[in-house]
Amino acid sequence: MISQDVIAIIITTLQVSGTALLISILVGVSLGVFVALHEFPARKLVIGVINTGMGLPPVVVGLLVLLFLWRGGPLGFFNLIYTPAAMIIAQVILATPIIAGLTLAAIQSVPQKYKWQAEALGAQGWQKAWLLIRETRLSLFAAVMAGFGGIISEVGAVMMVGGNIKGQTRVMTTAIVLESQRGEIELAVLLGLLLLALSFSVNLGLTLIQQRARQV
Amino acid sequence: MRKQFQVFLRLGLLFLLIALTINPLWAVRSIILATTTSTVDSGLLDALIPPFEKQTGIKVKVIGVGSGMALEMGRRGEADILLVHSPKDEEKFMAEGNGTSRRAVMHNDFVLLGPSNDPASAAASKSIGEAFKKIAAAGSLFVSRGDKSGTHAKELSLWPDADAIISNQCYIETGQGMGATLLIADQKNAYTLADRATYLSFKNRIKLVILREGDKPLLNPYHMIEVNPKRHPKVKADGAKRFADFISSPAAKKLIANFGKERFGGPIFILDYD
Missing domain, CATH: 3.40.190.10 (Periplasmic binding protein-like II)
Known part of the structure; x- marks a missing residue:
């Protein structure tokens, strides 16, 4: 029932969304912590942009990435259009603001007293940031899960910039669209169930780490 | 917790490294075929492309869109070859000098x-x-x-x-x-x-x-159009021509004529070569 093609689709999905999620975590958490702990001009504007970014319409992101990466586009010389890399770029743009916004909110919700205490104990810069990340780890895991949920279920952007090419850029969501257009409803449903199972196991894994962190 | 984070970070870097090293492989010789959703949905291209890739080593990226978008991609040099079924728009496309050749392939x-x-x-x-x-x-x-x-x-x-x-x-x-x-x-x-x-x-x-x-x-005739490389230097005219020639070859004709007997109980496309 689960053919070679389906396995290839699952692997591509994991590669694309896994890479995108890791990049989004690195960029999103750093950005969130930085904005939360620093005063700079236009800070409120930056926060407003991040919060807007949490609700970016995927098809708009897809269209913009497409126009930039097309051969005739400003970044066309990288030859990235219709590759997994293009899909990763689109997913990073979608997930990073979600993770950054939730990180920002989490760090800002730490009582000022705790921050002073950290400083009084001599924690500065990186150390302080690290202490706060540890303090808010439960919320940060939730941020990561929200980011993951945003990209694993996304179809519009990856369809546009990946092209849904068999064996190269076909992921679970785009395959579901294709198979339901083809009238292969059973296969579409099977892929849908597998996608749900995949999403559930990743989130379960993250939840287990998160809840273990709670007891530490 | 700190150890976990380090493991996490290292895993992340490893993934990045893998992604970056795989990247050049994605850029192997490839052409972009912009075609209609109907040819993709029918599964015809899944049957035609593997033998071509095996024969020439050129990867074909099939982008299934509406004929309107496929022609637009050709006009912008975003595709190397088109397989479309919108004769009036195709004639206009050719008249504007966007394509170097247009061949009849088949009809459904x-x-x-x-x-x-x-x-x-x-x-x-x-x-x-x-x-x-x-x-x-x-x-x-x-x-x-x-x-x-x-x-x-x-x-x-x-x-x-x-x-x-x-x-x-x-x-x-x-x-x-x-x-x-x-x-x-x-x-x-x-x-x-x-x-x-x-x-x-x-x-x-x-x-x-x-x-x-x-x-x-x-009747719904499909034509194959090679995009004009003079307009857009990035268009891979050589690969496109080889693909068009392949589609006109006896082997491909046989595949098209027999396609669909299994799944649909009869042929779907009827050959139409000039």
């Missing part, structure tokens, strides 16, 4: 579908044009792709007065592919125009029946 055909009780009595018409006239006159529900695809262009050409009908209440535009449009038409018990391959894939799931078929205007 459209069928007019509708509820079996046929409220507009479209089946009992002298021509397909009269059938559409009757549907318009009866004010029966009609579901259109509305997506600038070849099928959509064909449908618009069949109405006696297309401008009048699209502003009509009984005309529904889905803006989606053929499969989705068929299902919507079926749920609404409406008339629709579909390509035969998609109809056959959905035949067992829908109640709509074929009311007209075989009329000459319902």
Whole structure:
């Protein structure tokens, strides 16, 4: 029932969304912590942009990435259009603001007293940031899960910039669209169930780490 | 916790490294084929492309979009070769100097579908044009792709007065592919125009029946167009030509002529070479 093609689709999905999620975590958490702990001009504007970014319409992101990466586009010389890399770029743009916004909110919700205490104990810069990340780890895991949920279920952007090419850029969501257009409803449903199972196991894994962190 | 984080970070860097090293592999010699959703959905290209890739080592990136978008991609040099079915737009495309060659490849055909009780009595018409006239006159529900695809262009050409009908209440535009449009038409018990391959894939799931078929205007010719590299230097004319030549080869002809016997119970595409 689960053919070679389906396995290839699952692997591509994991590669694309896994890479995108890791990049989004690195960029999103750093950005969130930085904005939360620093005063700079236009800070409120930056926060407003991040919060807007949490609700970016995927098809708009897809269209913009497409126009930039097309051969005739400003970044066309990288030859990235219709590759997994293009899909990763689109997913990073979608997930990073979600993770950054939730990180920002989490760090800002730490009582000022705790921050002073950290400083009084001599924690500065990186150390302080690290202490706060540890303090808010439960919320940060939730941020990561929200980011993951945003990209694993996304179809519009990856369809546009990946092209849904068999064996190269076909992921679970785009395959579901294709198979339901083809009238292969059973296969579409099977892929849908597998996608749900995949999403559930990743989130379960993250939840287990998160809840273990709670007891530490 | 700190250790966990470090492990996490290292894993992340490892992933990044893998992603970056795989990247050049994605850039192996490849051409972009912009084509219609109907050829992708039917599965024809899944049968044609592996032998070509094996023979030449050139990867083909198949992008399934509407004919309108496929031609636009050609116009912008975003595709190397096109396989499309929108003759009037294709002629305009060639006249503007966007393509170097246009070859007839094959045709399939459209069928007019509708509820079996046929409220507009479209089946009992002298021509397909009269059938559409009757549907318009009866004010029966009609579901259109509305997506600038070849099928959509064909449908618009069949109405006696297309401008009048699209502003009509009984005309529904889905803006989606053929499969989705068929299902919507079926749920609404409406008339629709579909390509035969998609109809056959959905035949067992829908109640709509074929009311007209075989009329000459319902034939749906596909042409292969090589995009003009003089306009856009990045267009891979060499790979495109090799693909076009492959499609004209006896081996590919045989594949096309036999395609669909297994899945649809009969051939879907009829050869049409110049």
